[in-house]
Amino acid sequence: MSVDNKENYLETRSMIDYVDDTSEKGRSSSVLKRWRKAINNINRKYSKPRLKMTPLVKVSLLALRLYLIMLVIILSYKFYTMVM
Amino acid sequence: MEGAWYYYKYRRFIKWLGLYLALAGPGIIVMIADNDAGGITTYAATGAKFGFNLIWLLVLLGPVAYVVQEMTVRLGAVTKRGHAEAIFDAFGSFWGWFSLIDLGFLDFLTMVTEFIGMTAALQIFGVPPILTIIGVSILMISIFMHGRYWTWEKIVLLFCGLNLIYIPAILLIHPNISDVTKGLIPGIPISGFTGDFFFFFMANIGTTIAPWMIFFQQSSVVDKGMTEKDISFGKFDTAVGAFFTVVVAIACVILTGTLLFKPGGIDIDSAAQAAIAIMDSYPIVSYALAIGLFDAGLLGAICISLASSWAMGEVFGWAHSINNKVSEAPMFYAFYFLSLIFAGIVVITPGAPLVLITLFVQVVAVTLLPAALVFLLLLLNNEEMMGKYKNTLMQNIWGFLIVFIVIIVSTLYALSVIFPEMFK
Numbered sequence: 001m002s003v004d005n006k007e008n009y010l011e012t013r014s015m016i017d018y019v020d021d022t023s024e025k026g027r028s029s030s031v032l033k034r035w036r037k038a039i040n041n042i043n044r045k046y047s048k049p050r051l052k053m054t055p056l057v058k059v060s061l062l063a064l065r066l067y068l069i070m071l072v073i074i075l076s077y078k079f080y081t082m083v084m
Numbered sequence: 085m086e087g088a089w090y091y092y093k094y095r096r097f098i099k100w101l102g103l104y105l106a107l108a109g110p111g112i113i114v115m116i117a118d119n120d121a122g123g124i125t126t127y128a129a130t131g132a133k134f135g136f137n138l139i140w141l142l143v144l145l146g147p148v149a150y151v152v153q154e155m156t157v158r159l160g161a162v163t164k165r166g167h168a169e170a171i172f173d174a175f176g177s178f179w180g181w182f183s184l185i186d187l188g189f190l191d192f193l194t195m196v197t198e199f200i201g202m203t204a205a206l207q208i209f210g211v212p213p214i215l216t217i218i219g220v221s222i223l224m225i226s227i228f229m230h231g232r233y234w235t236w237e238k239i240v241l242l243f244c245g246l247n248l249i250y251i252p253a254i255l256l257i258h259p260n261i262s263d264v265t266k267g268l269i270p271g272i273p274i275s276g277f278t279g280d281f282f283f284f285f286m287a288n289i290g291t292t293i294a295p296w297m298i299f300f301q302q303s304s305v306v307d308k309g310m311t312e313k314d315i316s317f318g319k320f321d322t323a324v325g326a327f328f329t330v331v332v333a334i335a336c337v338i339l340t341g342t343l344l345f346k347p348g349g350i351d352i353d354s355a356a357q358a359a360i361a362i363m364d365s366y367p368i369v370s371y372a373l374a375i376g377l378f379d380a381g382l383l384g385a386i387c388i389s390l391a392s393s394w395a396m397g398e399v400f401g402w403a404h405s406i407n408n409k410v411s412e413a414p415m416f417y418a419f420y421f422l423s424l425i426f427a428g429i430v431v432i433t434p435g436a437p438l439v440l441i442t443l444f445v446q447v448v449a450v451t452l453l454p455a456a457l458v459f460l461l462l463l464l465n466n467e468e469m470m471g472k473y474k475n476t477l478m479q480n481i482w483g484f485l486i487v488f489i490v491i492i493v494s495t496l497y498a499l500s501v502i503f504p505e506m507f508k
Contacts, residue, residue: 050174051175061460063458075502
């Protein structure tokens with residue numbers, strides 16, 4: 001493929017993609033893709049906690065996890081007894 | 085010579101006052117909005133059930149709210165980041181997403197309760213709920229149309245002033261000052277330490293600190309552009325707000341404690357019900373109570389929806405300042421407008437489980453409150469981030485003590501909502 005042909009091909013391809021994306025399904029999948037990309041970027045940006053993991057921080061985060069697990073168990077129990 | 089010294093002091097005071105008035109806002113707004121529709125209902129129910137017996141607790145809750153909110157001022161002014169972004173940055177994406185999603189969900193449910201309060205209040209004036217929802221939505225949207233933080237803040241401060249309506253209302257009912265003074269002394273009612281007393285004790289503490297307050301004030305400090313040198317003004321602003329939030333809470337308790345309380349106490353479900361109950365004997369006071377309830381719901385809705393929108397904007401990197409016009413920060417404003425419109429739709433949807441939502445708010449709140457408070461304390465103890473503005477030993481003693489008590493009591497309150505027979 002010559003350079004000119006390749007450029008024409010790429011331009012046509014991007015136009016087809018654009019037309020595809022402006023269809024109802026294309027638009028929604030494009031929005032979903034954008035959100036997914038944004039979330040991935042956030043996850044990458046904050047992948048490592050900046051706070052130094054001192055014993056106080058570690059214990060506090062562990063206590064929070066246990067607290068939340070306890071709440072989930074209590075709520076599940078309540079839901080189970082309500083349904084039953 | 086002495087005259088010159090007084091003149092110098094006077095000039096300094098005027099300069100200080102001018103600076104304070106320019107920087108006043110976030111502290112007063114967050115504290116007065118803390119007395120939202122749910123808060124006013126709690127105070128009205130407390131007065132009707134226990135008279136003036138729990139006024140002392142409300143006085144103690146002012147400093148409690150101040151200690152927590154003051155930390156958000158320092159954190160925002162030093163890091164120039166909102167609480168959501170600070171959590172992502174310091175604790176990583178797991179705790180960040182947990183806080184953001186939980187905040188969004190909780191704020192939406194709380195917004196629904198604010199709309200319930202507003203519609204109930206205006207129904208006393210014969211306004212149908214649908215008109216209230218439409219009117220409030222238009223009002224809340226128009227407040228932001230100026231694209232200036234300053235204008236937004238001053239409009240909201242006017243609504244904060246309206247929240248003081250309970251104070252002139254008290255003057256009309258002539259409460260027994262001696263009984264009110266007795267209420268300032270810590271103690272338990274003659275009926276003893278019953279399950280009901282403990283429930284109301286927990287409910288009043290539970291309304292003092294809400295997760296949205298932490299996120300709101302920190303983001304507000306950042307959006308206002310406050311820096312390290314403004315921290316003392318921010319602290320004073322928060323203290324003024326804490327003073328007025330206690331005054332409004334006590335005024336509300338005095339109102340229902342004087343007009344509705346009978347030995348043994350009476351049960352009311354909402355502040356609107358209290359307003360209806362006193363309509364025949366004190367119509368003006370009844371209208372004042374209804375106007376105050378509407379205003380409380382409006383302030384709560386404004387601040388809560390903004391807390392979520394700021395948090396989303398910070399994390400997703402959208403333009404998220406009130407100084408931005410709608411065209412400059414479309415996602416920020418879209419999130420704000422959509423959350424308030426959906427909350428309004430839920431309230432007017434026939435058969436919507438509004439009572440369940442009101443109860444569920446307390447339960448969801450305890451999934452986020454401990455995390456938000458613990459993160460706040462850990463961030464305030466990080467020297468690398470806070471430098472010389474990190475917590476002192478004394479601030480840590482009070483901070484950890486208050487956070488510990490608030491977490492325990494809020495959790496017990498939520499458990500009492502899940503298992504109503506628990507403290508009977």
